[in-house]
Amino acid sequence: MFTSIKRFLIGRPLKSTELGEQKLNKTKALAILSSDALSSVAYGPEQILIVLITVGAAAFWYSIPIAVGVLILLLALVLSYRQIIFAYPHGGGAYVVSKENLGIYPGLIAGGSLLVDYILTVAVSVSAGTDAITSAFPSMHPYNVIIAIVFILFITTLNLRGVTESASVLAYPVYLFIFALFILIGVGVYNILTGQIPPDLHTPVGTPVAGISLFLLLKAFSSGSSALTGVEAISNAIPNFKDSAPHNAAKTLIAMGSLLAVLFSGIVFLAYYYGVSPREEVTVVSQIAEQTFGRHFMYFFIQGTTALILILAANTGYSAFPLLAVNLARDRFIPRMFTVRGDRLGYSNGIIILGFLSILLIIAFEGRTEHLIPLYAVGVFIPFTLSQSGMVVKWVREKPKGWLPKLIINSIGALISLTVSMMFFLTKFSQVWPVLVFLPLIIYLFHRIKKHYVAVGNQLSLSTCEPAVQIEGNIIILPVAGITHVVENSLNYAKSLSAHQIIAVYVPFEREDEAIFEAKWNKWQPEVRLVTLHSPYRSIINPLSKFIDTVQRKAGEANFQVTVVIPQFIPKKGWHNILHNQSSLLIRAHLLYRRNVIVTTVPYHLKE
């Protein structure tokens, strides 16, 4: 049942050798890895205007220089990450770069913040997309959280089916969105050039504005640069590309950067020229679309594809999170299960946990995750800064051919990223302070996990641990609950093991019962020693454990091993289990976890 539902949802299992077919070509990779970055166009320009409106609409012209700043930052990031791709072709992005060049803790800071960031990406973008849909159909508004969860489950399932399949599905909406925005920008610019838009809707660039301050401009810039989150995703996901992966990844990165630059500057320019002012209920893109096309087909087309890409931006998280987790798990900072490939060769544990955690976030914030945006932006710029600095260190240390221009590019990238990170802390401290709490926590956790794995490794390795004790003989303890076929079966098995001694143990709750059972036993199996342990408190485990301890102490002196043979009958149907006090399960768990005893379970399958 479970298997066939699973088959239906995620498809037949794939052989490990089919991994190559699960790789992405550039078109598909662009679709699934850039949805996060491109979707930021839907809210990035608006974030700038929201800051500027606090001093008045006259300040809107500042969005043009700010956008230029964002574009420069984008250029620096794309060039820097292009270098990272070639330098670290196995992916891992900021985590690997920082770890190798700056040391383990900077690496963990980068890895930890990205890990949390991808969860935020999924939660924030799915809630934003759901909001976009429910503002179109207000009657669905009360079901926001449920709709968002359904979307996450859908994207999770799609990703469990494998990277190529999700790419095939997701490519359409991404390219439709790009197409829609290109038409919007094209028609908008054409209208302006042909003079159909009155030029007095905006204040000219350079108009002096009362009340403007450097602090405000920095705040607007850092808000605008939240549109650059997602740029690093490609560098994490290089192993998903077709060969030669680094070249394909680099080309995809350049394509994404160019698209992002065109769309971002186009929207900012149109918003400025149209004199669009940010409004609570209607997004800036929606206002531009309405002014350009009216409430016609193209308007709804743009709205629809925007909502879709906001939801699909989550998919970038799904592509990058599992691969980053693999890198962290290989270094033993997070549980090993993240390195296991699932039926469809994706790292399914990472995918499932990402889905689970983002659903938790959405439930915890009741779908209103907007104020997590600054948190998630700062969580990206910290690893940006660390990875660029790592590259700077690398170039200085290794000095390969033509290292100077590379050094300059990464230095500029590092400097701007650092500045943006600082600006977030300076201008939006009230929203980004949780980073200062959870980053140390996560790194402490990483540290504890690593310590445990190292300790386990030492204890298991044949070279470092104490030598195994030789076993000279066996003593078998057989707890019996009655004189039944199950007991006979287990006793036969115990006898076949040529043990040194077999002790049957019976735990009666009443004194009368004790004598009756002893008599019966001695008639049935006179040659097997029976020990009865009267239990006035009606516990089976306590007297049994004490008895085993005693036997074990004596056995240990002679290098004898104690084995407890537990008869367990297994009903034909699962629900029958509640009809039997499965004390054998309890006894087994207790003995294994609390005492150092070998436990043998002899199953007895019921036929009816």
Add this chain to the structure above:
Amino acid sequence: MFTSIKRFLIGRPLKSTELGEQKLNKTKALAILSSDALSSVAYGPEQILIVLITVGAAAFWYSIPIAVGVLILLLALVLSYRQIIFAYPHGGGAYVVSKENLGIYPGLIAGGSLLVDYILTVAVSVSAGTDAITSAFPSMHPYNVIIAIVFILFITTLNLRGVTESASVLAYPVYLFIFALFILIGVGVYNILTGQIPPDLHTPVGTPVAGISLFLLLKAFSSGSSALTGVEAISNAIPNFKDSAPHNAAKTLIAMGSLLAVLFSGIVFLAYYYGVSPREEVTVVSQIAEQTFGRHFMYFFIQGTTALILILAANTGYSAFPLLAVNLARDRFIPRMFTVRGDRLGYSNGIIILGFLSILLIIAFEGRTEHLIPLYAVGVFIPFTLSQSGMVVKWVREKPKGWLPKLIINSIGALISLTVSMMFFLTKFSQVWPVLVFLPLIIYLFHRIKKHYVAVGNQLSLSTCEPAVQIEGNIIILPVAGITHVVENSLNYAKSLSAHQIIAVYVPFEREDEAIFEAKWNKWQPEVRLVTLHSPYRSIINPLSKFIDTVQRKAGEANFQVTVVIPQFIPKKGWHNILHNQSSLLIRAHLLYRRNVIVTTVPYHLKE
């Protein structure tokens, strides 16, 4: 940790021999076994008026003859159950009486409806009590469900502590309630006799009323007789009494019947004389109290004790349900676990399951369980009828000394109970029909469980089952995941068992891995045969199961037994478990439940 919390909540474990001290004297028994019956006084009279008001306040005088009818029914029930107590001094009440005299199916009908009924009792009375509290403090109204659940958890814990302790706590509110109502009735009657109440508030008995019908009167009568639920509880709980239990139980029953008669007729009479009309927001008892005392201390005292006794009425369910369950479980109609005494000698499984199911009911009905009252009343009158009929059959069959008056009493009891049951179906079918669905379902379930136990008994018994196969030798399969200390340990153990053959099994996911491991193994343990099972789909269980099947087929021909020895390392702390892919647990469960293989777990306790 768990143990000390448990100790704190329910106290230290008691020895089986301390059972005698857990018995109840009459005062305490009256408190905990009559709370259900006595609390009905708080709503029984009201139920009569609610039916009568449909033809107008002039019809209220009919409440007097109806109350007389209810009192006659009460008398018949008390006398009949008194006879049941002496005839069946080991308790079990309606179930045992019906089973022994009428046959197994009537017994199961009685037992099944009482079992469900006690769950309804708990849910209905706790919700009613919570309602009484939150109508006094309306700001708490939104938390109704949570408050009700807290009360159930409290009563459950109290009952887990043992019968005597819960009786000590619960005796106070019960006697306070009786005391409060006695004062109310006394002062009310005094006021009437001294002429302080105008005699024109009520229509005289015998006034002709237009629109009154036999159907309506029957409906009012059946509503009023819902005040008699709980009368049977004492006959179920005889084993909880001090010696000689039947005599004490009988005396307690008479005391309860008398109290119930006085309180019920007092409230009906005052309500009639004061001309109280049932109102949505204020209960009849509350109106009487207000007219008698004004909104003074005594009014609030009566309100408070009423709320308390409504909640504590649940306790009757807790006293009777576990004992009824023991009887059903001994006859193997419900899981055997209900017969196990807990640390404090109560039948803790019954107590816990009763609490759990009534919490579920409250959550499902969001605390509005009022319309379950008729359902629960009919669920009592069906067993009433069956047990009285059973007694009739018993007297006719056995004809002991002085059987005729006994026969007459039980015949009258049976007849009236049958009439009331029929009235419920006739007058309130829309509310009681679920009985017709769930009773057959429950009896079918009882039947299935019994069938399973009988089948298991036959399969386990040495006399009826096929003889056990002799074991000629052992083949040990040892799944290995690497060359570690854990594997070395398990291998040493396997070698000590003087098995016929030991086969180590390794499941590599990659072809390269296979060759490397084989080479390593042959260097380390050249004398132990290694089988590698390449698993292209990265499953360990599937190839392993197939291999075990093959080995088992061959081994079976030579009467060899196959044992799988699974190394399992046990981390020092519980949370460490998620850091390890505990495949050994999965493999073990799969092999035990799906295949007929003996599984030996060799624990390896990590020290760090």
